[in-house]
Each structure stands twice: as structure tokens, then as C-alpha cells.
Amino acid sequence: MDLRLDGKNALVTGGTRGIGRAVSLELARAGCNVVACYRGNQEAAARLETDLAETPGKHSVIQADVADPAAVERLVDECRGRLGSLDVLVHNAGSISHVPVGKLGLDQWRAVVDSNLTAFYLLVNKSLDLFGECASVVGVGSKVALVGVPLRSHYTAAKAGMIGLTRSLCKELGPRGVRVNLVAPGIIDTDQAAGLSPQMREKYRSMTAVGRLGEAGDVAGAVLFLASDLSRFVTGETINVDGGM
Numbered sequence: 001m002d003l004r005l006d007g008k009n010a011l012v013t014g015g016t017r018g019i020g021r022a023v024s025l026e027l028a029r030a031g032c033n034v035v036a037c038y039r040g041n042q043e044a045a046a047r048l049e050t051d052l053a054e055t056p057g058k059h060s061v062i063q064a065d066v067a068d069p070a071a072v073e074r075l076v077d078e079c080r081g082r083l084g085s086l087d088v089l090v091h092n093a094g095s096i097s098h099v100p101v102g103k104l105g106l107d108q109w110r111a112v113v114d115s116n117l118t119a120f121y122l123l124v125n126k127s128l129d130l131f132g133e134c135a136s137v138v139g140v141g142s143k144v145a146l147v148g149v150p151l152r153s154h155y156t157a158a159k160a161g162m163i164g165l166t167r168s169l170c171k172e173l174g175p176r177g178v179r180v181n182l183v184a185p186g187i188i189d190t191d192q193a194a195g196l197s198p199q200m201r202e203k204y205r206s207m208t209a210v211g212r213l214g215e216a217g218d219v220a221g222a223v224l225f226l227a228s229d230l231s232r233f234v235t236g237e238t239i240n241v242d243g244g245m
Helices: 018-029 042-053 069-082 106-130 153-176 198-207 216-227
Strands: 009-013 033-038 060-063 086-091 131-140 179-185 238-241
Touching: 009 018, 009 069, 009 106, 018 033, 018 042, 018 086, 018 131, 018 216, 033 042, 033 069, 042 060, 060 069, 069 106, 086 106, 086 216, 106 131, 106 153, 131 153, 131 216, 153 179, 179 216, 216 238
Parallel strands: 009 033, 009 086, 033 060, 086 131, 131 179, 179 238
Antiparallel strands: none
16 A cells, blocks of 8 residues: 555645645655536636646646535546546635624624535535545544634634534445544645734744644645545545644
């Protein structure tokens, strides 16, 4: 057993920036044919297309807002037409906002929950006929699901829901040979962390056991492990990728 995934087919949502970009490239370098989707950043999509073109395999970058059920169905149909099957499904897409609960409107609640949690369910639901034996589903959750963060009650609830969904799906799909796991990143040094003040960056660094912020590649490495045969007896788990926070 090793970390090679030669000839496997993978779908990565939110796959053109930050953690998703790192996951898309990691899977492609491991031998996967990768379909990555994005919501709206054309520049990031073009950069990923260029990088994937330098990696052997059949790769595509597709626009799709996974908060829209019709868009999820179209995305899965694209995978069916381009790849024929799915061995790896990584749900990384998801929106976030910072709103006091007293000012949190239902539309804002639904937008965050739909893109993170509901999309996870929809992607699995629509992809069932594409999963071969030994397929691996990986959700990208968050450390906040277990600790909570002010102003993010909707986001925390959605990520906590992904933990429960992962546990149930692993039991339901396990008899088919499909594994379902979650990675839960801590503070990762992506564009979302770019606005942190030097004081906040130092605070978060000091909270980790390893003394640094995480990198997108740290999360991608955990996803690669869960996608590979090295984790063939791992399912229903949430793996914290947080540097020991």
C-alpha cells in the first residue's frame, strides 16, 4: 500500500483556492484525474487550470455553486460524462460570515449552512451511482465545530453537522466499501487569514503545539492519506489538522 492514486478519479469542491487548490494539486500529483469546481473567482480557476495542465491526467475546472442543488446535480453529471466514475470526493467548498446571532438573518444562516453542510449531503446523494468499491469521501470541516467561535454560530453549526453526517454516512455506506471521513483544520495560513493582524497571528501561533500556523499543504496531506489505501480501515473519523491547538 502507498499514497499513489494512479488512474483514480476525484472531485474537489472549492478546489481552486487555499486548501482546495492544495488538495486538487496533491491528488493530481498522486495520479488522480481531477475535476475541481469553483464558485466565481475566474482568475484562481485559470491559475489552477494552468497548473493542472502540467500534471499528467485528465483534469477539468468547472464553475458550480454547491449551495445550489441544481448546480450540484450539473456538477455530478459533468463528472459522470468526463470521468465515468468517482473514487474520491472531497467537499471543501463553503462560505463563512461573521454576524452576531441577534443580527443573523435566515438568509445568511441558510447560505452558510447550505454551502457547507447541505452541499455535503447533496454531493454524496447525487454521486452514489458513481462510487466504485473502495471509494473515499472526505469532508473539510473545522476545529471550530468542537470549540465554538463568537459571531459564527451558523458556520459552527454547519461544521458540527458535518461531523454527525460523516458518522452516519460511514455506517450506511460502509457495506458498499465506501469510506467517509472528515478533516478539521485549525488556523490555516490562506487568503482568509491574510487579514489577521500581527498580534492575532502571534496569538494563534502560540496556541499551537508546533508554534506555527498551518499551511494548505498540511491539510492536503491529510486528505491524500484518507483518499489512499493507507487509510483503508479508517472511516467515520474526524482528523484534526490543527498543530495541536
